[in-house]
Amino acid sequence: MSQSIIELRNVFYQIMEGDKERVLLNRINYSFEEGAITTISGPSGSGKTTLLYALSGLIDNVEGDIVVSGENVNALSRKDKDKYRLNNIGMVFQNLNLFSFMNVKENILVPLYLQNKKVTKELEKQLDDYLMLLNLGHIQDKAIPTLSGGEQQRVAILRALICNPKVVLCDEPTASLDHANAEVFMQTLTEIKKATGTSFIIATHDDYVYRYGEHRLRMIDGSVVES
Numbered sequence: 517m518s519q520s521i522i523e524l525r526n527v528f529y530q531i532m533e534g535d536k537e538r539v540l541l542n543r544i545n546y547s548f549e550e551g552a553i554t555t556i557s558g559p560s561g562s563g564k565t566t567l568l569y570a571l572s573g574l575i576d577n578v579e580g581d582i583v584v585s586g587e588n589v590n591a592l593s594r595k596d597k598d599k600y601r602l603n604n605i606g607m608v609f610q611n612l613n614l615f616s617f618m619n620v621k622e623n624i625l626v627p628l629y630l631q632n633k634k635v636t637k638e639l640e641k642q643l644d645d646y647l648m649l650l651n652l653g654h655i656q657d658k659a660i661p662t663l664s665g666g667e668q669q670r671v672a673i674l675r676a677l678i679c680n681p682k683v684v685l686c687d688e689p690t691a692s693l694d695h696a697n698a699e700v701f702m703q704t705l706t707e708i709k710k711a712t713g714t715s716f717i718i719a720t721h722d723d724y725v726y727r728y729g730e731h732r733l734r735m736i737d738g739s740v741v742e743s
């Protein structure tokens with residue numbers, strides 16, 4: 517039996533649109549496998565981004581259980597959800613949210629600043645290893661706007677990895693990349709997975725990325741179906 521990294525039990529989320537309820541997550545039950553790449557596709561508006569937000573503890577008023585290492589993180593206070601996210605989850609979004617007034621290395625270290633963690637010798641060493649693995653060593657002092665799309669994407673993934681999260685959530689990570697860069701991105705991600713055992717959950721429109729998933733889900737109107 518494979519271990520699950522995040523288990524969803526009856527996860528339900530609805531919003532009010534005017535005076536009508538609209539269901540965005542419709543009683544989802546699913547176990548994400550630890551150490552695997554799980555990909556999620558589905559029509560625009562089907563709830564993929566909402567699901568990733570729920571997994572990361574970013575939205576309140578979600579019903580059901582989101583169980584991580586035996587703990588229902590959905591029952592935590594807002595403050596503890598934020599702590600959970602910082603300690604356990606790395607995130608990569610389509611608009612990468614890199615800070616253009618910081619260089620590459622500074623961007624990567626942002627999650628540590630948020631946690632008031634010191635940049636130890638060990639961490640410097642790990643950062644150097646990652647910079648080599650992702651072929652970013654030669655540009656670590658460069659300004660973000662001077663980088664290519666592929667380079668910016670690799671900075672974003674490295675920032676997501678720097679706190680050794682259990683899970684990395686990616687929302688349309690290749691949307692701004694051409695196919696060659698999307699291939700490099702997925703190969704790099706697979707190497708990281710092998711080297712670190714990190715689990716990846718990726719929402720994507722890109723069929724090439726979708727087929728990378730060891731487990732593949734489709735979302736339709738807030739429901740999840742395995743395919």
Ligand SMILES: Nc1ncnc2c1ncn2[C@@H]1O[C@H](COP(=O)(O)OP(=O)(O)O)[C@@H](O)[C@H]1O
Pocket residue numbers: 531540558559560561562563564565566567
């Ligand atoms: N807080 C919110 N308020 C209003 N509408 C929302 C909110 N969050 C998501 N939505 C809407 O819910 C639907 C599902 O969104 P989303 O999760 O972004 O789908 P996907 O990522 O699959 O395209 C979209 O129509 C979106 O506009």
Ligand SMILES: [Mg+2]
Pocket residue numbers: 564565566687
């Ligand atoms: Mg989306």
